[in-house]
Amino acid sequence: MTLLSLFTVALVLAQDTARPPEITPEITRLADSIAAAEFARDSLGSITVAIVSGPSLAWTRSYGFADRARSRPASAATVYRVASITKQVTAVMLLQLVDAGTVRLDDPADRWFAAAGQLVDANGRRHSPTLVQLATMTSGLVRDPDDQRRSQTGDPREWEAALEHGLAHTTFAAPPGTAYQYSNIGYGVLGAALARAAGEPYLSYVERRILGPLGMRSSGFVLTPALEQALAVGVDWDELYRDTLNYEDAATDHRSGVGFRVPGGGLYSTVGDLARLVALEIGHGPAGVLGPEALALRQRVPVASSSTLDYGYGLGIQVYRWGDTTAVGHSGNLAGYTAQVLYDPALKFGVIVLRSAAGGEASAGRLAGRMFRMVRRRTGPPGPGN
Known part of the structure; x- marks a missing residue:
């Protein structure tokens, strides 16, 4: 692509x-x-x-x-x-926080989520994708961590602990902003960064600001x-x-x-x-x-x-x-x-x-x-x- x-x-x-x-x-x-x-x-x-x-x-x-x-x-x-x-719900959260002036689309993810700044490519170089790169699948991050799916299970209320484990097994398929690369781990990083910026856990924010107001009760x-x-x-x-x-x-x-x-x-x-x-x-x-x-x-x-x-x-x-x-x-x-x-x-x-x-x-x-x-x-x- x-x-x-x-x-x-x-x-x-x-x-x-x-x-x-x-x-x-x-x-x-x-x-x-x-x-x-x-x-x-x-x-x-x-x-x-x-x-x-x-x-x-x-x-x-x-x-x-x-x-x-x-x-x-x-x-x-x-x-x-x-x-x-x-992912569409998480994108709504991003747009809400941009609209409120809390974040900018071009904010580096590690401004809000420090672990995003520790990600390295195959040559050991560190990159921190921006929020918009994470949201548009242009972060360059691989699709999923190479940890035999260990980070892909667990209580949803403890998802950030699974994310931290997965990031230790995550690298870049391309430099940020240079290519399309579908990335589930990228949306994990995006969700964590947005939660830090909002000052509220992801699950409670989405329930309070998106699902609840939309009447998505099921x-x-x-x-x-x-x-x-x-x-x-x-x-x-x-x-x-x-x-x-x-x-x-x-x-x-x-x-x-x-x-x-x-x-x-x-x-x-x-x-x-x-x-x-x-x-x-x-x-x-x-x-x-x-x-x-x-x-x-x-x-x-x-x-x-x-x-x-x-x-x-x-x-x-x-x-x-x-x-x-x-x-x-x-x-x-x-x-x-x-x-x-x-x-x-x-x-x-x-x-x-x-x-x-x-x-x-x-x-x-x-x-x-x-x-x-x-x-x-x-x-x-x-x-x-x-």
């Missing part, structure tokens, strides 16, 4: 429309048909889908069962691990009894074991926590709660959480893009392109769970796909892409994208 600005994305984000699209019965019929066909590819676990229009959850439907006994059908109230979609980082009761049981299709279903690994993953990955992948949520997050991202959320100025700032941050311009990464957002159609959002993938959120900030709609399975024939990303393009074709203005 190379570093450059996705000009088509900038144009899409800069546009605005006053009225969110009408999600007609024809659109929901087609969405149901697309989702049902995707689930039928393997019928693993469950899939819950949703369409967001402006501030509202316009439509949702579930397929399959939330438990392996097939006694609890999935529903809009089913809780899923949303994995890296969590979301959280700690698996409470209420969340576990509604949680879909994750399924892994493991081809290494003669194509057998592996429930044990998925169950172990969510019960043991995700260690340093909390700011980049630790959230549990539902389609209804994520619809509130999507509404915020497209400009229909409470101004007290993220106002127009903060959203405009996100839109001005350049996107690190592939040379084909079909994929890029901005400030906590992935950018996808199919010909003349562009979507913004994020994917998620953990043992037993896959997820995808896609939205259009100009047309004011989005789609959500949550799946309690990893592997197999169905794909949360493919399903979300097909639903997104279908809604856009039927609601967007005439033009090349339609």
Whole structure:
């Protein structure tokens, strides 16, 4: 991947429309048909889908069962691990602190989190990425620590201890600011730096300033009894074991926590709660959480893009392109769970796909892409994208 600005994305984000699209019965019929066909590819676990229009959850439907006994059908109230979609929440925290004047995007991370200044490359040189480099996946840090995943488990309330362990096994794949490099450990560093700057632990800050004000009452980082009761049981299709279903690994993953990955992948949520997050991202959320100025700032941050311009990464957002159609959002993938959120900030709609399975024939990303393009074709203005 190379570093450059996705000009088509900038144009899409800069546009605005006053009225969110009408999600007609024809659109929901087609969405149901697309989702049902995707689930039928393997019928693993469950899939819950949703369409967001402006501030509202316009439509949702579930397929399959939330438990392996097939006694609890999935529903809009089913809780899923949303994995890296969590990065969008951490990016909101960054934008809030920038908007408040607490931090600057170009602050070196070690200004707030001293351990970030101890990171060294293969030649022993120290680098401290900036906050915006961490948020845009241009920090140069490797994807995960080389510690046999020891730092990727543990109580979410103790995630910073796991981060410190992981940093001792982390290096740079490239100098900061020179290349796109997806990094989960980078988002751990970002979360720690933001928590220090805010003077408040990451978990309590996100609950108090983001989840609570958005009304995301079925979301959280700690698996409470209420969340576990509604949680879909994750399924892994493991081809290494003669194509057998592996429930044990998925169950172990969510019960043991995700260690340093909390700011980049630790959230549990539902389609209804994520619809509130999507509404915020497209400009229909409470101004007290993220106002127009903060959203405009996100839109001005350049996107690190592939040379084909079909994929890029901005400030906590992935950018996808199919010909003349562009979507913004994020994917998620953990043992037993896959997820995808896609939205259009100009047309004011989005789609959500949550799946309690990893592997197999169905794909949360493919399903979300097909639903997104279908809604856009039927609601967007005439033009090349339609």
